[in-house]
Amino acid sequence: MIPVRGFDGAIVAVLGLGRSGLSAARALREGGARVVVWDDTTAARERAEAEGFEARRLDREEAFDDVACLVTSPGIPHLYPQPNTAIAAALRAGVPVDNDIGLFFRSLGHGWDSYDQPPKVVAVTGSNGKSTTSALIHHILSASGRDSQLAGNIGRGVLDIDPPGDGGVVVLELSSYQTDLARSLTPDVAVFTNFSADHLDRHAGLGGYFAAKRRLFAEGGPDRAVIGVDEIEGAYLAGQLSEGRADDRVIRVASGQKLSGPGWYVFARKGFLSEWRKGRQVASIDLRDIAGLPGAHNHQNACAAFAACRSLGLGPREIEAALRTFTGLPHRSQRVGEAKGVTYVNDSKATNVDSALKALLAFPKVRWVCGGLMKEGGLEALQPGLAHVSRAYVIGREPESFALQLVDTDVEICGDMATAVARAAADAEPGEVVLLAPAAASFDQYDNFEKRGEDFIACVEAELAKE
Template sequence: MIPVQGVEGQTVAVLGLGRSGLSAARALQAGGATAVCWDDNPAARASAEAQGYAIRDLSRAGAFDDVASLIVSPGIPHLYPEPNPVIAAAWEAGVPVDNDIGLFFRSFAAAGFDRFDSPPRVIAVTGSNGKSTTAALIHHLLQEAGRDSELAGNIGRGVLDIDMPGDGGAVVLELSSYQTDLARALTPDFAVFTNLSPDHLDRHGGMGGYFAAKRRLFAEGGPDRAIVGVDEIEGQYLANQLSEGPGDDRVIRVSAARKLSGPGWQVFARKGFLAEWRKGRQVASIDLRGIKGLPGAHNHQNACAAYAVLRCMGVAPKVIEQGLHSYGGLPHRSQLIAEVNGVQFVNDSKATNVDSALKALLAFDRIRWICGGLEKEGGLAALAPGLPHVAKAYVIGREAASFAMQLPGVEAEICTTMARAVKAAIADAQPGEVVLLAPAAASFDQYDNFEKRGEDFIACVRAELGQ
């Protein structure tokens, strides 16, 4: 646990009692504060009270009279589409609003760094797609290189629940826009921006607000080094804003779409090969084509970003290459779950938006594509470059018919349920093809979350294959 610093003797309110809220309450009390907690869900309140936390209705008049600050869980809107009433009440009372990420950054460096010869580094990863894989891959590579590493934030453990890494170790944080948007302190040693595509636009008031939330990770504290994906204009803008000139190697540009040039520090992937260039010269190269845990150009971008971080940590290219080959991938993200009679079965349930689904389609040559669900804003037109890779689509979800109508030139079968889609895809699949779940839609019309959808796909595949 990382006890929160600077709160001794204070009363601090916590809104939202999921994983991050309860973690914050524990760390606040470990730092000498009194945590008063609230959640609109009676079951969540009862569970917290049973664990010994004080419950206070933060919506009642005068609830903030003795409160020094309010800590908010990431799922609770604080600005768009409209502020949560409790947050609005804190504003009115002049009470600072923060989240567990802000508490972590203001407390981590004060937690006994004087005992380290080489203090642990904090690596923060954000972006629209690939941030979970990139963060997990960095964590894996560090461990394979013999470095102590903790994985937390939007993945792994609650950020305040982690143990302090050892000498020369690292904390790897995956941070969503919900987390970066509100944190009052953001001071990583190394910060990664993977890419940007439309997502969570209602929560951020549009694309500009969404990008602004991501940009805060780089603008608020100023990381020692920034690793920036430059395959979209937002990444190009961000890299330019952070750089003092063409040779400024504090900014490492990353691409999976083109060769990068110039006197600075670049890591890019072309035709399946990762290349590192510094000061106009190539210094390393890795063949990514045989790494099953990282299929496709989108995963090659993740590999480039992770590679750049490890190089910042002083790890040699050969050691990184060995770690890449032992990476097994994350559940629900280009996860190879079976290979039978020359047919691969890949679970990419995390492909909840069009951009991430397109990247999955481009990763394979001939696909039996299971898709559909709760369609997001913007339609499916952007999937067009990937549709020639689709042998046939098997559409699930309550609106399967309307989803299928937006796939021009693709043979589509309306299956509605996962079980029917998997059965039909297996019956049709030929050696060399991939049965791919990449929904290009949210899961909430049929499942509680994308994890449940992916688990159902895996269960259906195993049932059909008799595994």
């Protein structure tokens, strides 16, 4: 646990008692704060009370008369589309609002004066690939013998980790919900994977979404920034952070295009990762036969992870060796079975159009299981990947409306996962991939994308058992 510093003897309120909220309450108490809590769910409040926390309603301004700070969970809106009533009450009362990420950064460095090598924090954000990139950085560090912990939006809550030891590294995956509110953001290395439209209602549009991501780089001023520049937002961010073309504090990353100049670049083209510094190539890795990193989108993730680990002093060959032992993450380009020349891949995490497009482009012939709760913007951006689709098998509560947007694509309305997988398995020919890449949220039929992916896996296993 990382005890929260700066609130010894003060009252701090915690709103939302899920994983991050309850973890924050414990860490605050460990640091000497008196903690009051609230969650709209009775069971969550009862769990907190069983641990000795005082429950207090927080939807009125007077509830904050003696409160020094309100700590809120990332899923609770603090500004758009409208603030939660408790957060609005805190703001009216003039009480600062923070989250567990802000508490983590303000508290992490306690006791480091005795270390020979201060620990480092690598923070990863972006629209897609955050989890894979974060897990890959952690895997490379661990495989290279470095003390590493993975936390944030993946793995453990940030305040649940052990205090890092001498020279240790903490790798954080951070969503826009987390970076948008944190009052302290001071990573040593910050990574921006890529950018595409997502969570637009929460951030009041594309500009607000980008601003939330940008805070990780603008607020804390990382020593090194790894920036994916395939989109204009990334190129703009890299330009803002750089003092000139040769400024190697910014490592520019790309997939599908060559980068050149006097700076520091890592890019992937035709399946090869290349590192260039000061106008010459210094390393190259063949990514094509690395099973855990299929497709151009995973090559982009590999470039970002490579760059982050190089900035921490690791050599190209030890990074390459670790890449070859990476097995990938559940629900992200996860190979779950193969029979009669047909491969089954679970990419349930492809909840938006951009990530689904990248999944489609990773395979030449696809039996595509798709559909769910559509996000803003429609499906038009999927068009470049539809040429890879032999047939789309649409699930969800309103599959017809989803299917209508798949212009010039062979579509079968299935409704549920079992029907979609059964029909795709029956139709698939050797060399094809049955791919779950929904291009939609899961909440119309599932609690989360993990449950959707688990259902896909169960349905695939049931089909394979018939062989």
